[in-house]
Amino acid sequence: MTRIAIIGAGISGLAAASSIEEHARRSGLDLTTLVIEKQERVGGKIWSIKEEGYLCEWGPNGFLDSKPMTLDLCRHLQIEERLLRSDDNARKRYIYADKMLHRLPENGPSFLSSKLISWPGKLRLAGEVLVPKRTDPGDETLAEFGRRRLGKEALDKLISPMVSGIFAGNPETMSLKSCFPRIYELEQEYGGLLKAMVRLARKKRAEIKAGKAVASAAGPGGVLTSFVGGIQELTDAASSSLQGELITGQQVERIEKKSGGFLLQLASGKQLDVDLVVTASPSYAVATMIDQLNPQVATLLREIPYAPMNVICFGYERERIARNLDGFGYLIPRAEGCHTLGTLWDSSIFPNRAPQGKVLLRSMMGGATNAAAIDLADDEVIARTSADLSRIMGITESPDFVRVFRHPRAIPQYTRGHGARLQALDAALATTPGLLLSGNAFYGVGLNDCVNAANRVAERVMKEVQDRSA
Structure with missing residues (x-):
């Protein structure tokens, strides 16, 4: 029997273990999962704390329903009836600027009437249609992109708050390609954001008219979704559904290579033999575990702030x-x-x-x-x-x-050069087959991104297992 270790029982690790087990069940593969978490509780940064009648989210408070991966996981865990969409009034979002709260404009008329952006700033935004497409292949920061295409006022009042809200980041250092790859693609494909909006709106109307698509009240960003008892219901259900072993309160100090697999050295002194390892812990923690196993990967992981x-x-x-x-x-x-x-x-x-x-x-x-x-x-x-x-x-x-x-x-933080760092990581990992990385340090920080990465790493695990048994 093939033994798969998943290090970290946050949403990334739990979703990976769940997906691995489901793939194995469908494929008839003989394998077992072992999830190891250093904390006494599972969930990672997902933690819904109930005190004095309040429900406080320690970390994230939900996910957007515009992408299918987390919803699919909920259906697999049979907890979809517990899903709770945010109140319709929560679509109203505000920016505090110039000593007052401004409702974030949602369409053209509301943008024109909004006092959030001055008229010179609005004219500069409208001039985005005249800004040529960037052809330099180098990694542009969000601030550089914002100033170039939208102007300084839009950068300060729209882009910067959004970056702090999503990444807690600094737009002067964050990579456009890595943080918002779709925005980069829209400029490359359509020549600009306003041009893209017009073209995509026409395409959407044509699809609706042809019966190929339906209008979504959720809008492009989707609706924030959680559970009746808080987002922790997701990780609780994922851990409860696992068929393999779950060990909490045990820290993996070191991952060593051994014939045909790996040896996990725990802080307690215990050693575990496994065939494959999926790390779903923060990149800095993984770096410490693999300092001796793969120093090059460890160095690259430490570069992620x-x-x-x-x-x-x-x-x-x-x-x-x-x-x-x-x-x-x-x-x-x-x-x-x-x-x-x-x-x-x-x-x-x-x-x-x-x-x-x-x-x-x-x-x-x-x-x-x-x-x-x-x-x-x-x-x-x-x-x-x-x-x-x-x-x-x-x-x-x-x-x-x-x-x-x-x-x-x-x-x-997906800083400038993040994409090149990921390519270097892939190349360096090739020297340690059977060691796979997952988590939010690589291809997206949101809950949907973590579940999507977990699904991808599960597919890679299946390929490794099948290749070894061939």
Whole structure:
């Protein structure tokens, strides 16, 4: 029997193990999975914490339903009836700029009437259609792309907040190709973003008219989706469904090569013999495990930086907040000089996130542009978050409920050269067959991306097993 070790029981590792087992069942292959997690709990950064009637997400709060991979996993786990789409009002998203909250425009008329972008900035955006396609094959940063195609104001008020909201990143260092490959492809294929929007809209209308497609109320980005009891329901269900062995509270210190497979050295002193290894842990942790096994891969993995993040949950009596909370929340451009990156109105996004008559706000602080925030004392984090909420939302009352969650290495950063680094990783891994990498450090940081990467690595595992048994 072939024994497959998966190191890490976050969504990447659990989804990989689940997919491997399903592939094996369908193919009739004789294999077993072994998932090893250093923490006592599974789920990684997915953790839905329920206290005093509040449901606080320690990490991500859901996934977008515009892509099929996570929905397919939910169907496989038979938990689709527990899925919970975000409230329709949560489609309203805001940007705090020029000392006020602006609703993010969703169409042409709302863009023209919005005060978020000045008229010179709007004219510069419209001029995007005249900007020639970039032909330099070099890796352009998001900031360089934004200034070149859309102008500085759009970069500061639209692109930068989006980058901080998704990656907690700095657009001056982040790679366009790696962070938003579809945007890069649209410019290359259509010559520009506005041209692409017009062409794709025409194509969509033609498909609908021909009965080949249906209009989606979700829009291109999809609808944020979670579960009744929080996003942790997904990882709990995935771990419960596994047929193989699950070991928690055990850290893999070192991966060694042995005849026909690998030897895993645990911190407890225990050794495990396996045939193949899938790593689904942060890249820096994997680097430590394989320093002796493949120093070149370890060096490349250490080149992937991570941004820190503080997540601050505040609970209030609803009547003490004068502002309408009809929306998703807001992001803050760096130029505004605030302490936080933005705040989500969690109890407006999903029901049952706060007790009756109360609200839950979840703020983010830190990221690549404010890494020092991770070292602030809790009292200072709370004070700075309160100052921003007072400035932006007019909240002067102290919260009734406070929780501060710290992530010293929260989100991997796809900086300039990330694509070349991935190619070098593939080449270096070729010298260690049977060692496979997965996780969010490579081809996408979102939950959908992690599940998609897990499916891909499961297919590679199947090929390795079949090749060995041939």
